[in-house]
Amino acid sequence: MARWEPGADGRLREAALTLFLERGYEETTVAEIAQRAGVTARTYFRHFADKREVLFSGAEGVRAGMAEAMAGAPADATPVAVAGLALDAAAEAIGHRRDFYRQRQVVVEANVELQERELMKLAGLADVLAAGLRERDVPDPEARLVAEAAITVLRVGFHRWVASAHDTVDLGVTLREVLGELVGLRG
Amino acid sequence: MARWEPGADGRLREAALTLFLERGYEETTVAEIAQRAGVTARTYFRHFADKREVLFSGAEGVRAGMAEAMAGAPADATPVAVAGLALDAAAEAIGHRRDFYRQRQVVVEANVELQERELMKLAGLADVLAAGLRERDVPDPEARLVAEAAITVLRVGFHRWVASAHDTVDLGVTLREVLGELVGLRG
Missing domain, CATH: 1.10.10.60 (Homeodomain-like)
Known part of the structure; x- marks a missing residue:
C-alpha cells in the first residue's frame, strides 16, 4: 500500500x-x-x-477547507453557490486519496461504532457550513437547510465516488453532479 | 408528566x-x-x-409508517411526492408527542452517544426510503438521493419543530414546509 x-x-x-x-x-x-x-x-x-479517530483525521482538512472556501466566496454568491464552493474544497482535501477511502469504506461498513463516528463528523461539518453561511448574513432557517442539504450531497457523492468502478472518477465532479441533481429535484 | x-x-x-x-x-x-x-x-x-434504545423506540413507528405510505402512494406519484407522503406518515407517528420530544431533545443534545444513535436511526430510515423508492421502480442513484434528501427534511424539520416556541406548531406542516424549501433551492 x-x-x-x-x-x-x-x-x-x-x-x-x-x-x-x-x-x-x-x-x-x-x-x-x-x-x-x-x-x-x-x-x-x-x-x-x-x-x-485514526480513520477520521481527513475531516479536519475538509472542515478547514470548507471554512476557507466559504469565507473567500464572492459577496454576491447565493447560499447554494457558497455551499458548492465548500464542496469543491472538501473534494480538494480528500479527493486525491480514493484508494485509501475505498479501503477505509470496507472497514467502516463493517462496524457500527465507525458508522456512528462518521455520521457525527458529517453533522459537525453541517454545523461548520451553517456557521459559515450565517457569517455571510444568510439567516436561519435557510442557513441550516442549505448546510444540511450540502452535507447530504457530500454523503451521497462520497458514497458514489468510493463505490464507482472507475478509477478516474473525480470526487469534485461527482459532488457537483449530486448538487445539481439535488437542486434540480422537483415535487 | x-x-x-x-x-x-x-x-x-x-x-x-x-x-x-x-x-x-x-x-x-x-x-x-x-x-x-x-x-x-x-x-x-x-x-x-x-x-x-428507550429514547429511540419512536423510530420503529416512523419506519413502519413510512414503508406503508410509500407502498400505498399513487402509481404516478413522483419520487419527491412519494417521499412527501412518507414524511406525512413520520409526522403522524410521532407528531402528537411534542412535549416528550422537546424534553428528549434536551437529553440527546447533552450526550454524544445519544446523538450517534439518533444519526444511525436516521440513516436507517434513509435506507427504508431508498428501498421503498426502488420497489416503485425509481432507480439508483435517484432513489438514494431522494431518500437522503427526505431524511435531511426530517432532520431539519424535526429540529425546527422541537425548537419552536409555539405549542401549536404541527410536525406534518413543518416537514412539508421544509420539503418545499429544499425542492425550491436554486443554484
Whole structure:
C-alpha cells in the first residue's frame, strides 16, 4: 500500500487501515497499530484521541477547507453557490486519496461504532457550513437547510465516488453532479 | 408528566426520560429506570436492547409508517411526492408527542452517544426510503438521493419543530414546509 504522507500520523493511518482490513477493527488494538507504525502508543494518542479517530483525521482538512472556501466566496454568491464552493474544497482535501477511502469504506461498513463516528463528523461539518453561511448574513432557517442539504450531497457523492468502478472518477465532479441533481429535484 | 401510553414500554420511556432529565443520562442505570417504572431490569431488556434504545423506540413507528405510505402512494406519484407522503406518515407517528420530544431533545443534545444513535436511526430510515423508492421502480442513484434528501427534511424539520416556541406548531406542516424549501433551492 502506498504511503500517503510522511510523518507518524500518516504511518499510523496506514498501519491502522492495514490491520483493520487484515484482522477487523474490533480485533485490533492501538498498541498494535502503534507498533506497526514504529511508534509508541503514547505517540498514537498525541495524534488521535481514540482508536476510531485514526480513520477520521481527513475531516479536519475538509472542515478547514470548507471554512476557507466559504469565507473567500464572492459577496454576491447565493447560499447554494457558497455551499458548492465548500464542496469543491472538501473534494480538494480528500479527493486525491480514493484508494485509501475505498479501503477505509470496507472497514467502516463493517462496524457500527465507525458508522456512528462518521455520521457525527458529517453533522459537525453541517454545523461548520451553517456557521459559515450565517457569517455571510444568510439567516436561519435557510442557513441550516442549505448546510444540511450540502452535507447530504457530500454523503451521497462520497458514497458514489468510493463505490464507482472507475478509477478516474473525480470526487469534485461527482459532488457537483449530486448538487445539481439535488437542486434540480422537483415535487 | 403525562403518561403517553399504557403498558410497561410506555412507563419505561416515561421513567427513563424523567431520570435522564433529573440526573443526567450517564448517571442513570437501567436498573433505576426499571425500578421507577415498577418492572424488573429483565422486563426492560425485553422491550429495549440497551440504555440508549428507550429514547429511540419512536423510530420503529416512523419506519413502519413510512414503508406503508410509500407502498400505498399513487402509481404516478413522483419520487419527491412519494417521499412527501412518507414524511406525512413520520409526522403522524410521532407528531402528537411534542412535549416528550422537546424534553428528549434536551437529553440527546447533552450526550454524544445519544446523538450517534439518533444519526444511525436516521440513516436507517434513509435506507427504508431508498428501498421503498426502488420497489416503485425509481432507480439508483435517484432513489438514494431522494431518500437522503427526505431524511435531511426530517432532520431539519424535526429540529425546527422541537425548537419552536409555539405549542401549536404541527410536525406534518413543518416537514412539508421544509420539503418545499429544499425542492425550491436554486443554484
